[in-house]
Amino acid sequence: MINKKSSILSLVITFAVILGMGSQLVHLRFNNDLDAFFPLDDPDLIYYKSFTEKFGHDNDYILVGLENNAGVFEQDFLLRSDSVLSDLEAIDGVKSVISLINLKKLVKSPMGYIELPYLHLTDPSQLTKDSLKITKEPHVQDQFLSSDHRSTKLIITHSKFKDKKLADAFVSQIDQTLANYPFDKVRLAGRPIGERAYVWAVQQDFTFFVIFSGLTILIMLIIFIRRPSMVIASLLVSVLSVVMTLSFMTIVGKEIDILSTLIPSILLVVSMSDIIHLYAHAQDEYSKGASMSDAINQAVKKVGFATLLTSITTAVGFITLISIRVQPIIDLGLYSAVGIMFAFGLTYLLFPQLMFLVEPRLKRKRSNPILKRFLDTLYHAVIQRQKLILALFAIASVLIGIGITKLEINAYLIDDLPKDDPVKEDFTYFDTQYGGSKPFTMTVWTPDSAELYSKEIITLIDSIATLAHQTLNANNLVSPASLVKSVYQMQHSGLAKNYKLPETDREWRQVFSTIQKGKIEERFFKVTSGNLARISGFSKDFGSKDGTDRAMAFKADLDQWLDKSVLDYRITGSTQLIEKSHETLSMNLMKGLFAAVIIVSIIAGYMFKSWRMILITLIPNLFPILAIAAVMGFFGIPINLGTSIIFAISFGIVVDDTIHFLSKMREERLAGRSMPYAIKRTIFATGEPIIVTTIILTSGFIIFCFSQFAATFNTGLFVSVSFIVALIADLTLLPVLILYFLPRRTLKKSDNT
Known part of the structure; x- marks a missing residue:
């Protein structure tokens, strides 16, 4: 029973815990280790580690392309290149710099072996002869000369860097050294270059997502909740969920990587679902004449268990990402799941208490005439057009099947960077001009x-x-x-x-x-x-x-x-x-989704004590997942480590509205109402919150479409599409399946779980 004393105590304790955890945010760090995307506990990884002990890492290098529009074999250009090479060799961490400039070959002579340079830098008359000799040695020409002979390649081998700071400092020194010399164009490629580009983009995305997700949620709350005090309370719960999650990640030593930048935005958006349903039920009870405290208590009683289940199912969807044995994806799943449970806890530790203490001037809930007409039309369609609805979904299922057959697994090393990104252009240059x-x-x-x-x-x-x-x-x-x-x-x-x-x-x-x-x-x-x-x-x-x-x-x-x-x-x-991580992705995805389906089935079976309800629960929620897979197939968007998270995120979230719908329907059936009338009351009671949460979720995830990364863009786009498809399925297919397959006997209170 909520009261002033318990509300204040709950707020004080919760804020004290958050303040203690939040103090750790100053230690939050960004991670640039792309090796983290190697498959975990894999025999090939174990073998590669033993290989590195003997030969070192195979990606500890930076490629430098020095361009000269007049051609490589120009003395002034070669002398500048030689000076650059000497300066690069002096940088701390450089093991060697190999290039055509300093390349020599041992030749046996009557006086023993002597070193002869491939290029005579100080003798212009020799350079033409040198160029002709080099073209006769493909193993040298292909390695160090571009195919158009307008650039030469330097290979910088370096020590293994223990952390991001050392790697960034090393790359910065190389940039500064190259900037001291006038070249027509300087191109860089290699792991440290790619990692730096990703980290820069990650940091920009992280800031952008947090700010604009917050603004988007704020706008949606103003539109749908309207009361300023409750808007602030809702946003506070969401923001504190993010703070607790990031603090927890910092405490356990987790750094922000390319995928974990999604976590704050995901939590800001997903946490809104519980708040909207709780607020909608409290407002509904208040509209019936209950006092504020009674309205809150009744709302918590009615939706508390349902929102717990939806939080669990959403967390389960994310946890299934552990089936993809790649550490950043596992971390995204685990920490998102932790954050979702933090959000659930904070929703019930803060929102009801703030609502009770603030006592917002809630207007008696009035039905939106447009929404009421829409839901009324929807109800009659469900009752009168059941075969048509099933036929349309059957046709869609055939199209989905065709689309899925076109889906493939494929990925490129730096494909996530924007097309016009200079780093991506440089990598492409080395692919086209060199080996x-x-x-x-x-x-x-x-x-x-x-x-x-x-x-x-x-x-x-x-x-x-x-x-x-x-x-x-x-x-x-x-x-x-x-x-x-x-x-x-x-x-x-x-x-x-x-x-x-x-x-x-x-x-x-x-x-x-x-x-x-x-x-x-x-x-x-x-x-x-x-x-x-x-x-x-x-x-x-x-x-x-x-x-x-x-x-x-x-x-x-x-x-x-x-x-x-x-x-x-x-x-x-x-x-x-x-x-190999991409190669095994398909099977791992199937394992993860299968595990999620099993867990959700257990939850549905526990709630409704019916195997029919398990099928009725799963069909509308698998449909949007398969639909986005089909769309990806039709548009040639492959599954890879970046896009693989789409399915887990979607399945974990879309099942929430189904559970709210079925929970309300069961409540109506337990009250002795007939099946058609129970469905009518369920559509009118849950339709608005489901539509509102879908709009908020879609608005929040569509922000990802502004990301610099292709995978993040696709995540935002297809997860948003899955929400819209799930909304349609929950409000049309789900009630039709209930009418077709659920027994129409009147439920008794003893049937309640």
């Missing part, structure tokens, strides 16, 4: 620990590298085979035509001896560790689907002729892990 910007990595090993540097093994490795280039879109490959070719070229006057594998057994022995005694790998590039070797390079971003298809074709081809008792292989690396 790509994504790292490509695979390993080979001798199962019996046999020596890698043997004629048989190196020949096999060279064949595998050739097949990888042809099939896997792998370019600029470095491997033990390429090292052998380089040494052989070195031993034969450095001529371009001699970049090949040795021909005679004597030549093989000479090459192997030079590699081992000259410690070539230590001086240049480590490609072996014991009986394990790596083949690494770059690949173009043609999408995860293309990568998966190519990998299957590569394995099918290679397994036909490779004797794995002699040499075995494995595709690994950060690119492969991301592609």
Whole structure:
């Protein structure tokens, strides 16, 4: 029973807890680790971690493209490039800078091995000859010269950064260094560059979403609640839900990443549902002549359990995201679920108490004539046009089935960035002008620990590298085979035509001896560790689907002729892990949605003690989920790690209105009313709150359509569409299903749960 003393006590305790938690918000941080999107507890991830212990991470590099419109082989440009290179090498954290500018090859001479530069920077007369020689060495030209010969590439390898600050500082130093020199265009690509671009966009989105979601909710509250004091109370509950959730995330050490920026907006919007239903019932009771305290108590009694169930089902929808074994998605699900339960708790700890203490001047509730006519028309359609409604939904189901068959899983590395984003343009530039910007990595090993540097093994490795280039879109490959070719070229006057594998057994022995005694790998590039070797390079971003298809074709081809008792292989690396996350997405999504369906079914079964009610509950709520999947299929929008969250968010939220509808209908049936009349009273009692919450939810999520990220845009658009489809299904299909499949016997109080 609500009273002044209990209300004040509840407010004081709640605000004290929030104040204590909110003090932690000063420690809130943003996270830029894209490696977090690797699949958790995966054998390939475990293998890659062991690989990094031997060879380091395959994505610890930055690509720099220096453009000169007059052409690369211009002395002034090359001298400036050389100066930049020296300055870049001096930056703390840089391990090496490899480019055509400082590239040299060892050549055997009568006086021993000597280093000869590919470019004679101080001798303009030599540059034309140098350019001709370079074009005869595709392995050098493709690596360091753009296809239009208007830019040259620098490869900066760097240390692994422990946190965002170090990475940002490193990239800033590179930016400052490059800014000191006049080039026609400077392009950058690589993991630190992509991460910084994402973090900047995340921070902008985070601020934008919080502000505009709040404004949108405020406008909706003013329209539908109208009383200023209750508008402020409603907004306060929502804002404090966000504060508690972000504080909780800070306390447990969770940083804001690309997906968790959605959490504040989601909570601001979703928390409104409980408030609207609670306020609508309190106003309804007040309109019947109850006092303010009695109206509040009756409202809490009538909708408290229903809103608890809707909060649980919404939280369940988010929790099912743990089935997608990617940490940022798991975190989005878990912390959203926590936030939803915070919002439910705050709704009942603050809103009724504020309403009681403020005692807003509520007007006796009047039916909106337009809405009343709409609901009356809707009711008669449900009663008189049942077959037509079922037929229309059946036709829609056929179209949905067709659309779903067109749905596919696919993703690009930086596809979420805007089309005109300079970072995205730079990544695309390296894909079109060079061999790509994504790292490509695979390993080979001798199962019996046999020596890698043997004629048989190196020949096999060279064949595998050739097949990888042809099939896997792998370019600029470095491997033990390429090292052998380089040494052989070195031993034969450095001529371009001699970049090949040795021909005679004597030549093989000479090459192997030079590699081992000259410690070539230590001086240049480590490609072996014991009986394990790596083949690494770059690949173009043609999408995860293309990568998966190519990998299957590569394995099918290679397994036909490779004797794995002699040499075995494995595709690994950060690119492969991301592609695998997308590859397993479909099954994980099905598992998550199946789990959500089971849990919601248990809740529906508990509420209504009827297996028919389980089906009646699920059909209108699965329909909007399948509908947005079909729309995505028709418009060619793929499922990926970004868009996968759409289905869990939608299912968790759309089921709320169904539960409110069924809860009210059961109340009417327990009161002894006939099925048609119970449905009529249910439509008129819940129709307005359901429509209002749908408008508020849609308005809140449509804000995401202003995001810089394609995945966030799609989330806002399709979740909003699912709300509208769910509204139509709840007010038309749901009552028709009830009339068709639910027994029409009069319920007794003993049937109440």
